[in-house]
Amino acid sequence: SQQGEEDPQALSIQEGENATMNCSYKTSINNLQWYRQNSGRGLVHLILIRSNEREKHSGRLRVTLDTSKKSSSLLITASRAADTASYFCATPEDSGGYQKVTFGTGTKLQVIP
Amino acid sequence: AAGVIQSPRHLIKEKRETATLKCYPIPRHDTVYWYQQGPGQDPQFLISFYEKMQSDKGSIPDRFSAQQFSDYHSELNMSSLELGDSALYFCASSFRQGSTEAFFGQGTRLTVV
Numbered sequence: 001s002q003q004g005e006e007d008p009q010a011l012s013i014q015e016g017e018n019a020t021m022n023c024s025y026k027t028s029i030n031n032l033q034w035y036r037q038n039s040g041r042g043l044v045h046l047i048l049i050r051s052n053e054r055e056k057h058s059g060r061l062r063v064t065l066d067t068s069k070k071s072s073s074l075l076i077t078a079s080r081a082a083d084t085a086s087y088f089c090a091t092p093e094d095s096g097g098y099q100k101v102t103f104g105t106g107t108k109l110q111v112i113p
Numbered sequence: 114a115a116g117v118i119q120s121p122r123h124l125i126k127e128k129r130e131t132a133t134l135k136c137y138p139i140p141r142h143d144t145v146y147w148y149q150q151g152p153g154q155d156p157q158f159l160i161s162f163y164e165k166m167q168s169d170k171g172s173i174p175d176r177f178s179a180q181q182f183s184d185y186h187s188e189l190n191m192s193s194l195e196l197g198d199s200a201l202y203f204c205a206s207s208f209r210q211g212s213t214e215a216f217f218g219q220g221t222r223l224t225v226v
Contacts, residue, residue: 033214042219043156043203088155090215101146101205101215103156 006089012110019076021107023089024069032065032072033090033101043088046074081113117206117218125224126194134189134221138206144168145187146215147179148203156203162187163209194225 006023013019025032034046049056049065049072056063062075076083086106118137126132138145144163148156149172158171162181173179176194181187185206191198201222205215 031214035217043205043217045214045216048214092215101207102158103148106155 006087006104006107008107009105010108010110012112013079015079015081015111015113017079019079019083019109019111021074021087021109023072023074023104025072025089025091025104026070027091029067029091031092032063033092034061034063034072034074035088035090035103037086037088037106039085046087076109079109079111081111083109084111085109117204117216119202119204119218119221121221122219123222123224125226127226128194128196130194130225132191132194132223134191134202134204134223136187136189136204136206136218138185138187138204139216142206142208142216143185144207144209144215145181145185146205146207147173147187147189148205150201150203150220151197152200154200159189191223196225199223199225 006021029051031048031050033048035043036046037043047058047061047063049063051067060077065072086108088106089104090101092101120135124132146161147159149159150156159173160179161169165181177191179189201220203217203220205217207215
């Protein structure tokens with residue numbers, strides 16, 4: 001199963017509303033990352049939150065991390081049509097001393113103008 | 114700022130042909146990751162390199178091989194292409210120390226016809 005699993009898998013909201021996406025993971029992490037992907041395009045790094053942080057803000061983005069529950073949430077406030085994209089959480093895994101980044105299943109966000 | 118560069122951006126090949134995808138990491142990054150994303154699918158980890166050595170291997174077919182060169186650029190070689198290899202191939206780079214985020218290239222869209 002995926003290291004990171006987002007829910008909901010799809011979300012449709014009106015422009016101006018807030019969008020909240022959640023991510024759960026299984027193993028211990030030292031950071032968690034959120035990425036955005038417009039349809040058929042590259043992955044864009046949004047924000048990284050470290051395991052010793054509980055909340056982080058970047059513009060209209062707010063990320064929380066609860067290491068006891070192994071979960072994170074991404075909140076986009078005052079959404080815009082341009083926020084329509086897929087959002088992935090990603091967790092680095094240690095593998096024999098090296099790291100690889102594993103993605104969750106993604107949340108497809110549609111913001112209706 | 115310099116980003117991860119992938120080439121080519123688009124590639125069309127016929128079945129059973131060979132393709133080579135290139136990735137140029139951000140300067141001073143020592144780790145390169147390759148991901149495959151099929152239509153409507155999540156990015157799947159293929160393989161990673163740290164300091165020119167393979168550091169981890171995911172779901173990479175035996176028909177594919179990759180290497181990282183002395184200048185840290187990486188190439189993904191794909192032989193005996195199949196229709197199912199049509200996908201977006203992403204490369205990402207990171208600096209291993211300090212648990213930094215992985216920065217992604219825009220991807221190479223491979224279409225096998």
